[in-house]
Amino acid sequence: MPAELDERSTLMNEVYTRRRLFTRGAAFGAALAVPALVGAQSAATADVTALATVDMELVLLAAQVDPPKSGTGTTPGAASHVLAVEQALQAKGLLSSAQSDGHYGTSTLDAYAAWQRSLGYSGLDANGVPGRSSLTQLGAGRFDVTRPVTVGSNTDSYGGRRVNTRTADMLRKADSTLSWSLTLTQGSYTSSNPDSAGTHDGGGVVDISVSGLTTTQRWQTVKALRTVGFAAWLRTPEQGFAYHIHANAVSDPDMSRQARDQVHDYYFGRNGLATHAADNTPEAYRVAFTWWEKSQRG
Template sequence: MRKIAATALLTAVAAAGLAPATATASDPSTAGPAAKAGSVNMEKVVKAAMWDPYKPNTSIVPGAGKSVTKVEKALAAKGMLADKYVDGHFGTSTVSAYAKYQRSLGYSGLAASGLPGKGSLTKLGRSAGFDVTRKIGVGGKVRLGSGDVLNRRTLDMYEEAEKISGIDLTVTQGSYTGSNPGSAGTHDGGGAVDISVRGINAHKAVKALRQVGFAAWHRTADQGDWAPHIHAIAISDTDVSPAAQKQVGDYFRGKNGLASGAPDDGPKVKKVTWEEYRRSN
């Protein structure tokens, strides 16, 4: 049924936040554990890190406040975040502080974007005394029959959208494409996929993609210099580029994810992550 069956599993790569080769056992974050400080819900922290920087206010993502505050306290204890920003809101100051922490571990590029990954958050918890629950992993990279690449989490989401919509989807651009000027950086990292709209009900396809946890839109020819297609970013994918992360923030704000900042023109569904979708189905 599917047109995207994987032809080869590439070498699994670390999701953003996993330990890079340059990190060593002498990193401060690998020191013995401090007194236990409870737990941090990674799902909530990542959702806040994707949404909060693009809000017009400092409101807190429902259920995320306690976990984000513990992360912020840990960053403040390392001298990377001013105490006044320890407020449960993962805003731009917290993003910058977390990026600084990632760089202190030896990360660079997209792995030091300020979006928490499983490895870096676990190390922070080890030094601050908290456990990390509801961990997010994006899995290894998979090369599709088309030659495009998606990580395992994105592929699972994509295939589930096919299943619930009953539509055979065709990838026209995958993830990890490097600097592609035509994509404004949104496909540089993971979680991004463009899909053909030829011969399908685009509205139905976008709805299914949103239902499983994508920020997705039908891009029409009058919106930009491109052929009509569906553009989708996997919410809470810890490999996403900053440009893709901004589009997720726009999606949460009810925007279309384009530079115009126009209202969202897609189907209205409950905004969920892949993990939330799986628990409810």
């Protein structure tokens, strides 16, 4: 047994023995100094709770926002959590100290993907974006994971189109705020449409029909989707598309690299296309940047 664990075990056994004797009213237990018992309990508690915490929601946010940046700037609020992840990767020999800087860039993506592969994951499960299980295992003895994000089943559906459970829940919530129904024309986990440029290859991405909706209703649908945590845009013929809404579920751990780059664009007020032009959504239909779990906290 490692020395650190052996010492903790000894201390906790001493605390338990003293408490048991004291409770039984044994003469020896009555003679024990209470301050010593309290002090031992405090030391044991401090030792057990000394681990740092890593906010998974903020790490996922950085994993979308940081990689396309031209520099190594960090995502506000996320840097310390990313740094803890990077230091854990560094300790496993997967990332250099120079790249442990709180910026979840391509080197961190590659290092995390290597960690996922070392655990036996492949495909989307080894995309360099933390999943709850791999992040928890990485943090063993170093940090605890708070605000975990999970996608649920990746074979769920909405309106007959394949999505994961998290995306279905988001669509259901947005749908409930509208007086018309959301109709998906393309789901997730599919590469059948080459025009999608890989954005639908992973989870969290859908296309939605706007057929029969007025212009105002189309924009109201975009707003409803954004309110629950989608990066959503109305695609138009001027952009080279038939009218539809393209929506990415922000912070979906299964999202493809191409789709995560679109979330980066959305975060900075752009259109998520190759042009990286300004978002054409009218101001009245924009909302503050959010994601599903955050939107549900109110």
